Amino acid sequence: MKEQDCQRTRETLEAYALGALEDDERAAVDQHLKTCADCRRQAAELIETAHKLPLAVGGASPLRPPGALKERLLAAVAPERPVETRRWWWRPSVALALVSLVLAALFAAWNARLDDALSQERDLRARLARLQVQQERVLEVVDSQETRKAVLLPPKGSDSRAYGKVFSRADMPHVVAMAARLPQPRGDRAYHLWLTRAGGTRLAGVLTVDSSGFGLILFEADRAGPVYGEARLIEQPKGSRRPSGEPVLRWRAEG
Amino acid sequence: MEDGIQGAATDAALVGRLGHGDLVALGALYDRYARDIYAVAAHALGRGAAEEVVQDVFIRVWQRASQFDAGRGSGRAWIMAIVRHRIVDELRRRGHRQAGVDTIDELLAGAEDPDADVEEQASAHEEREHILEAVRELPEEQRRVIFLAYFGGLTQSEIAQELGCPLGTVKKRTRLALQKLRASLAERPVVKVLEKGVSELGR
Numbered sequence: 244m245k246e247q248d249c250q251r252t253r254e255t256l257e258a259y260a261l262g263a264l265e266d267d268e269r270a271a272v273d274q275h276l277k278t279c280a281d282c283r284r285q286a287a288e289l290i291e292t293a294h295k296l297p298l299a300v301g302g303a304s305p306l307r308p309p310g311a312l313k314e315r316l317l318a319a320v321a322p323e324r325p326v327e328t329r330r331w332w333w334r335p336s337v338a339l340a341l342v343s344l345v346l347a348a349l350f351a352a353w354n355a356r357l358d359d360a361l362s363q364e365r366d367l368r369a370r371l372a373r374l375q376v377q378q379e380r381v382l383e384v385v386d387s388q389e390t391r392k393a394v395l396l397p398p399k400g401s402d403s404r405a406y407g408k409v410f411s412r413a414d415m416p417h418v419v420a421m422a423a424r425l426p427q428p429r430g431d432r433a434y435h436l437w438l439t440r441a442g443g444t445r446l447a448g449v450l451t452v453d454s455s456g457f458g459l460i461l462f463e464a465d466r467a468g469p470v471y472g473e474a475r476l477i478e479q480p481k482g483s484r485r486p487s488g489e490p491v492l493r494w495r496a497e498g
Numbered sequence: 499m500e501d502g503i504q505g506a507a508t509d510a511a512l513v514g515r516l517g518h519g520d521l522v523a524l525g526a527l528y529d530r531y532a533r534d535i536y537a538v539a540a541h542a543l544g545r546g547a548a549e550e551v552v553q554d555v556f557i558r559v560w561q562r563a564s565q566f567d568a569g570r571g572s573g574r575a576w577i578m579a580i581v582r583h584r585i586v587d588e589l590r591r592r593g594h595r596q597a598g599v600d601t602i603d604e605l606l607a608g609a610e611d612p613d614a615d616v617e618e619q620a621s622a623h624e625e626r627e628h629i630l631e632a633v634r635e636l637p638e639e640q641r642r643v644i645f646l647a648y649f650g651g652l653t654q655s656e657i658a659q660e661l662g663c664p665l666g667t668v669k670k671r672t673r674l675a676l677q678k679l680r681a682s683l684a685e686r687p688v689v690k691v692l693e694k695g696v697s698e699l700g701r
Contacts, residue, residue: 257676258669262582263647263654287571292680294578296648299633300541301534302626303605308536308552313528316553317521320560387529 248275252282260289307388381461384419385410395422395474395492405456407476407492409438413468418447420474421459422492425452428478436460437486439473444486450476472496509573516563524560527577532556534626535581541605542585542598542649551588555581586651596660599650603642606633632682640675643668 252275258264259272276283384390395407407422420436428434434450450458475490477483509530515523532552540548558580566576589595633641646652646660654672658665 254669254673257673258647258654260676261644261647261672262586262651263657263672265653265655288680289676291572291575292676292683293644293648294572294575294582295629295679295683296633296644297531297534297538297578297581298626299606299630300602301531301537302630303608304537304541306537306540306545306548308532308549312549312552313525313532316528316556317525319553320524320557321521382526388533 245279249279249282252276252279253285256282256286256289259286260293262293377461380417381419381459384412384415384417384461387412389414393471393474393494393496395476395494397492398489403491405492407474407494409471409474409494411464411469411471416464416467416469417461418464418469419459419461420447420450421457422450422452422476423455423457425450425456425458425491427452431481432478433481434458434491435477435479435483435486437475437477438469438471439475440469440471444473446484447474449481509577510566510568511573513559513563513566513573513576514568516560517566524556527559527573528556531574531577538581538602538649539585541601543588543592547588551581551584555584558584582648582651585649590651595650595652596646599645602649603645606630606641606645607638629683632679635682636675636678640671640678643671644675644679647672 252272255264255268255272259269264272272286276286389412391411391413393409395409397403397405403424405422405424407420410419410421411417418438422434425434434452436447436450437444438447448460448462450460452458473496474494475486476492477486477488477490479486479488509527512523512527516527535555536548536552539551543551555577559577562580566573585598586595589598636644642661643657646657647654652660654668655665658668661668
């Protein structure tokens with residue numbers, strides 16, 4: 244009986260996910276999903292898939308919301324629940340860490356002069372805030388409508404599956420570089436990222452690769468919207484002052 | 499989401515933060531999805547209506563954040579369900595649902611390949627490109643059916659009537675299209691890698 248129910252339901256789950264069932268059909272599916280975890284899982288996956296369709300439209304369309312719309316929206320909701328003062332400690336993990344820091348600071352105050360404890364707390368707060376700013380910056384750079392992206396690929400003919408990306412924004416000096424599927428560098432070598440633009444080539448940073456082959460660098464260019472002509476990631480001895488050797492990943496501007 | 503820092507990058511965590519009155523989270527969700535919502539609304543309803551739709555949607559997201567249940571689906575699916583309702587309601591009110599879908603269909607059927615345009619590629623989000631590609635790979639008649647359902651709010655029998663083909667054909671195309679899309683989108687390597695990278699910055 245249940246198997247028949249499942250089979251009947253499965254045949255309509257795609258239409259269910261797309262909202263294309265008649266009311267009575269939808270009610271029957273809803274009823275079945277209440278009692279069947281397997282079908283519920285299937286339905287959830289199809290619903291996720293259906294709700295990706297708007298992103299295809301966003302990707303294909305040249306239209307963008309006007310810049311002022313975001314400010315208007317935030318202004319429209321802001322008076323309801325002003326929260327600016329809570330801005331930097333809302334994340335549960337940060338809040339927890341902060342609570343323990345404050346407790347530690349208070350405890351220290353029992354033993355030391357209050358001034359000392361407060362300055363210690365201020366210092367720790369500043370460190371936490373910096374960490375937080377760094378993460379937000381990465382997201383700001385890689386995940387915005389202003390983001391420009393260059394894709395770094397292995398040299399032609401190589402069988403490496405590694406790839407990398409350099410993200411920048413015209414309105415920010417911050418640049419994020421990431422690479423994935425890289426092997427750990429050999430011996431005393433490290434992955435150096437070299438960026439070239441009109442003024443010459445400079446070392447953007449050294450990429451530390453984790454166990455899954457992923458690494459990420461955030462750095463600040465000397466001005467907003469830096470325009471590069473070439474990016475090279477080269478495995479070379481630690482502390483190298485200039486690029487040398489074949490890059491493991493490279494991107495070059497066209498033209 | 500076991501990790502608060504990594505969770506901050508997911509839609510579900512951002513929606514969760516709205517419940518605490520977090521405007522930064524609302525801004526982050528806006529940055530992620532306003533472009534898609536605006537594009538769907540502008541193509542389905544016209545640019546004049548699109549701004550209002552975007553604003554309405556995010557106000558609803560803000561006001562209803564407490565109703566979001568992360569156990570039942572992603573933050574994105576929850577937001578897009580609100581978008582779809584808003585757009586289908588408006589098309590229904592105007593009484594010509596297919597017209598809005600036609601414009602979207604034409605846009606997606608366009609031969610223009612985003613990869614051919616360097617500027618476009620540079621600014622486009624990785625996942626968007628991936629989804630667009632997967633949708634474009636669908637046979638035209640399958641894409642048409644799921645668009646009429648999703649963007650136009652038509653039921654399968656209405657679609658059969660609209661296309662002048664048997665209901666059984668519509669059902670078959672619906673199933674094939676969404677299954678194929680799900681299979682093509684099963685992997686999203688870059689976004690995962692990126693989330694991981696961001697979480698590691700926090701350590």
